[in-house]
Amino acid sequence: MSHAKTLGKLANGALKLQKCVLPATNHCRQASTSTNLKDVMEKIIPEKQKEVIEFRKKYGGAKVGEVTVDMMYGGMRGIRGLVTETSVLDPDEGIRFRGYSIPECQEKLPRAPGGEEPLPEGLFWLLLTGKIPTQEQVAAVTKEWNxxxxxxxxxxxxxxxxxxxxxxxxxxxxxxxxxxxxxxxxxxxxxxxxxxxxxxxxxxxxxxxxxxxxxxxxxxxxxxxxxxxxxxxxxxxxxxxxxxxxxxxxxxxxxxxxxxxxxxxxxxxxxxxxxxxxxxxxxxxxxxxxxxxxxxxxxxxxPLHGLANQEVLVWTTKLQESLGGEVTDDQLRDFIWNTLKSGQVVPGYGHAVLRKTDPRYMCQREFALKHLPNDPLFKLVAQLYKVVPDILIEQGKAKNPWPNVDAHSGVLLQYYGLTEMNYxxxxxxxxxxxxxxxxxxxxxxLGLPIERPKSFDTPGLKKLVGAS
CATH class of the missing domain: 1.10.580.10 (Citrate Synthase, domain 1)
Structure with a gap:
């Protein structure tokens, strides 16, 4: 099967997943009918504090991984050393907010009247409490923020x-x-x-x-x-x-x-x-x-974090100006190969953790397919999605040849007139x-203490591992 057909199936699968409704479970029931978020937190926190105290008392000495020299020199990549309750990033599945995927959040979180996308107020409630809020609870957060x-x-x-x-x-x-x-x-x-x-x-x-x-x-x-x-x-x-x-x-x-x-x-x-x-x-x-x-x-x-969304759009716009109008896949492949051979990267592709297409990219792609399918810049981004992963796989250097969230967000903002990339x-x-x-x-x-990991200099690290 061709890569293009595989991508098509993946996209269709993602669309089907977005539309599905999971069976009701205890996990997604509301913890409280109260519309006061702080009151809800006051009831949840003692339970969580007790859970953490008991867990640490019983398993505080358990080992959760090992640290290599490469990890220490490589930006602590992959070291298990933080506790974050709000979300978990799986390399193959993508982000889950309190256990919910992005398509599930789109399906379950309250929307504005007549709207189709989730309200951020609802996600904030979910991140704090671990529970899907009601429409009334979200409205209460909106009022409080206003x-x-x-x-x-x-x-x-x-x-x-x-x-x-x-x-x-x-x-x-x-x-x-x-x-x-x-x-x-x-x-x-x-x-x-x-x-x-x-x-x-x-x-x-x-x-x-x-x-x-x-x-x-x-x-x-x-x-x-x-x-x-x-x-x-x-x-x-x-x-x-x-x-x-x-x-x-x-x-x-x-x-x-x-x-x-x-x-x-x-x-x-x-x-x-x-x-x-x-x-x-x-x-x-x-x-x-x-x-x-x-x-x-x-x-x-x-530029290696949030500024990347600006860099992606700058690069994509220059690509569009350089090639001019609609281009064939072969022309685009030649451009990408020349980019890589010159020592540059393709902005918006790859991720430090993810090893699949970023679900945040996919939901933006679905929004574009619905609302701006004929926009020239979106069509170019869609064409890149079809062409770039195969090239990166063939090159053999990228651990993840798939696009991340930054590869798409700027295109949508441009379409609606917010063109100032620095912003x-x-x-x-x-x-x-x-x-x-x-x-x-x-x-x-949870009373987490001041963060203070131990560091080494290179001579000390050599001594630690028995290097000459």
Missing amino acids: DRAGIPNHVITMLNNFPSKLHPMSQFSAAIAAMNSESKFAKAYAEGVHKSKYWELCYEDSMDLIAKLPTVAAIIYRNLYREGNPPDSIDKKKDWSWNYTSMLGFDDPKFVELMRLYLTIHTDHEGGNVSAHATHLVGSALSDPYLSFAAGMNGLAG YTVMFGVSRALGVLASLVWDRA
Whole structure:
């Protein structure tokens, strides 16, 4: 069977999976009918604390893996050394949020009235509680975020005075750090609050911060790309994604739906990626959630992490300009081979952990097939999906020849008119807040200590392994 036919079957299988409804189980029932997320957490946390204490008491000495010299020099790749409750990344299956795949989340999480994509508010509830929320519970989160969305005047002044040459991610990170003037955690810690209350204060800061991020991100966008015209105020009748889209200056209902999908699928990717790990690491020192998340955003700004979605679109656009119009598969293959022979890589292909097509790529592909099947840039991306994996397999260097999430997101944003590629990582950051801050709440709830792994110099490591 040809690779193209195999890809077609995989895509059809993914579409069927997305549409399926799993049988009802205890795992997906709501833990509570309460619409107050903090109240629900107060009931869940003691149970989880007890589970972890008993588990550590019985199995604390059990070995979970081994560390090799290559792992230590190779960026700790594959070392089992973190606990992250919110999501797990399987190399073959992809991401699962609290046990649910992306297609299952699309099927089960509440949607906006008339909408087809899940609301990020619902995923945040799931990440914190492990349970699928009701429509009423999601509506309560939306209301709470809308009520908490105001940002300090000193942050607005700072944003309005940044030079236009300052990268959007630098502005985003600086604004987040500056908002720690509002931190309930920092204030209470300075007053000597008991550590049993840490999670509640972390929760309050996280809810405040998530609520404020769309406004901060919109001010940055409008200052840089819309002549400084201020964004609209928060509309209490709109959900989180819809408000963000409106404040950016877009009103296409399909783009709002895309943003709901985008802000859902970029939230979390277990704990070892740079933005999640940086947030966890800085938070382990009991830095407040504002400072911890700012650290995560500095990591997300790197070209090997969140900035990759911008690099992919730059490369794809240059490819389109270079080849001009529609091209044959053979022409595209020649271009890809020449790219690889020149020592360059194909951006958006491969992943540090995944060994299959990223499910986040697939759900975006399905959105494009439904809403923009004839868009020239999407058609080129689809053609790359058909051609590139075979070439990378033939080359024999890539451990994973399949596309990741970055290979597709920029194309969708371009189609709906958000063409400013430097801004894309800010949108990624707005989404990533939900995952890393939910994780941070659980870090404090479980009382995880300051992170301090042991390091070696090369002579010490040689001695350790018996090298001459």
